[in-house]
Amino acid sequence: MAPTPLLGSRTLDRQTARTLPPGPRWPTLAQTVLFASHRRTFFPRMRAKYGDVFTIRLVPSSRVCVVLSRPDHIREVFGSPPAVMHAGEGNMVLEPIMGSHSLLLLDDEDHVRMRRQLMPAFSGQALRGYAGMVHELARADVAKWPVGTPFKVHERMRNLTLEIILQVIFGVTDTDRLNMLRPLLDKIVSVSPVIMLGGFYPALLRIRPWRTYLTTQRQVDEILYDEIARRRGNLGGRNDVLSRLLAAGNWTDEELRDQLVTLLLAGHETTATALAWTFHELARRPEELAFGQRAADADADDELEAIVKEAMRLHPVVYQVGRRLTETADVAGYRLPRGTTIMAAIGLVHRDGEHFPMPMDFRPQRFLSDDPPAPGTWIPFGGGARRCIGAGFSLMEGTEILRAALAAYNFQAPDPKPEPAQAKNVTLVPRRGSVVRVTPR
Template identity: 75%
Template sequence: MTPTPLLGSRTLDRRTARTLPPGPRWPTLVQTVLFASHRKTFFPRMRARYGDVFTIRLVPSSRVVVVLSRPEHMHEVFRTAPSVMHAGEGNTVLRPIMGDHSLLLIDDEDHARMRRQLMPAFLGNALRGYADMIGELARADVAKWPVGVPFRLHDRMRDLTLEVILQVVFGVTDSDRLAELRPLVDKVVSVSPVIMLGGFYPRLLRFPPWRTYLDVQRRVDEILYAEIAARRKNLAGRNDVLSRLLAAGTWSDTELRDQLVTLLLAGHETTATGLAWAFHELARRPEELRAAQRAADEGDDARLEAITKEALRLHPVVYQVGRRVTETVEIAGYRLPRGTTIMPAMGLLHADNAHYPEPTEFRPDRFLSDNPPSPSTWLPFGGGARRCIGAGFSLLEATEILRAALTHYTLRPTTPTPEKPKPRNVTLVPSQGCTVTATPR
């Protein structure tokens, strides 16, 4: 399939430029730096100045990016045929890391086929089958938390969600293999924006630090391929995601490898960060913490899930998603030409007081009321045919980890002021790592 050319400095004529939504005229590099490093303040300021729909320019090629902030406009994007709204083409920067067959990088029938094969491992009985495994790992980790001294809870969450990926998703349980994988996989998931530039400029991959990163990735691949080969020979009694994928679909080894790495990169940092923000908010609110502890004691999973949902609303881990249009479309009242990048900004939507009264307040009860937020206004996992396939797994994982921690500890913040978000690759994380003190209940 021939990629859709970007609408940018080389393909945008003056007449078309005049029909685009308004936006800043600053140099592309300035806008790119602001987007990469300060999007949680940059986007609200652009919306305040230019309205609900605005245009920015980003590298490469000074590409035209139209940002959306209203739910009805996002719905237009998500309901448009996937063949017209290519998400895979918007994620090409990830290709050297995730591989050609990654669910995040393919479009059209390839995407539909791969998604059909993945879905059985993330629905219904399969999801419920992971709960015990995740709970056991969570309880074992929580038992090792430092007591009475400040520690960075985000780091603990990253370690724990990595362990969930290795054992519950990859199905690796051998202690020696785990000891070898942990430091290697940690380097893979710690990919920096500089490394990701290799997706735009492939010649960089021949030089350090890109070559060094790919060397680590190759060693991880060797281990994954060995696990895939061993699993093909014996699936009996296995309930991990890899085993369920093998049982439910027809895969090449390369396709499986690419999906496993995608699940690793998409499901590790995001879940860990969402949990860190949830604990950060609970630690600062004694009444909410006590309510959460009661929920953990009594098995009130609805409240534990509501805590996660509100944390993801208030602190969007992924602030926006992207689509590249393959033909001229009309979105949000604008006629957008082929090659335009469209960016629904869920972070702007989640902070809109038209949908969330007192949007800066942490209020899990929003999701437990008789009139909870509409699904069209809560989009931390995206929407439409490209909605995150692991959304249910992530919420289940968060519920089990919250339960394990809250039944054991009371948490207190170490500073009087809330932590601000800071960018970490494509996510926004607590600037001080969600530093807390835990005391036994």
């Protein structure tokens, strides 16, 4: 099926433009730069000036993006038929990296089929099976942290979450193969916005640095295809994600490769960054640190998870998620035409005092009270039929890493001031790497 044409400079007429929500009239390039690099401040300013629903224009083709900031409006989007609100079409820029079978790029029946095949590997029972593996990897890594010397915990989290992907998701345990994959995967997950432009302009893929990136990708693919071939028919009671997928579904090698790369790119930087923000907040708040240490000592999973959830609320790693309208539809009180890009602004919802009293405070207990946040107000993993399939894995991973670190160390912040966020690709990371100092308990 042909993709839905973007509503933009080539398809938007003046009469339709007058019916869109209000928004800035600045040049498209200026709005794109602000969105790409400063969305954490750009979106709140646009909301303050234009209201809960506003329109921005982004490259390519000066595409029309309608931004939503109210949970009831966002629920309209998440609850709409997936055939009307396509998410995969909005991610096509990632196809050269993730592959055409990636769950993030599929829509309609293809998405339903692929998601159904992935589900057994991310069920509650499966997550409990991974938890012990994650905890052992976390304990081994935590034991190597420098004591008494400030270090960037974001770098540590990136290395640890990559190791978890290698061993728990890919199921690679051979030392030589691990040593070969680590530097290659580090290059893959460090994909820059410049490399992503290759998805919009395929001709770029023939020259550097795009050609260099694709060469690294082919080296990774060769190893992954070999790992898949070795695993077929010889699972041997293995408990990793790849083995569970092979046991539960009917996959081609290409489909498996694309899902593994998707899990790598979607689950690495996001989880590492969420944990970096978590440790940043705990290191600056002795009372919350003590709360977390008590939870770690008591194996209180709900309390450890609440700490991770609150960090994800206060510091949304992904600030917005998008959909593309495949037909004209009523959304947030507006009649929006086919091809409109709709953005659900996670960051605006998470810092709205109407939904989260004292929204700038770090208060994990808000997720443990008798009056927890209302449904649809905590949405770091999106929602509806496109909710991130790895959400449960990410929260389990965060809980186990937090348990291992808080059982071992006290945390201090060399600089007690809040660390600013910086845009890195689609994520918002701590600008200085979340510097902390640890001492043994």
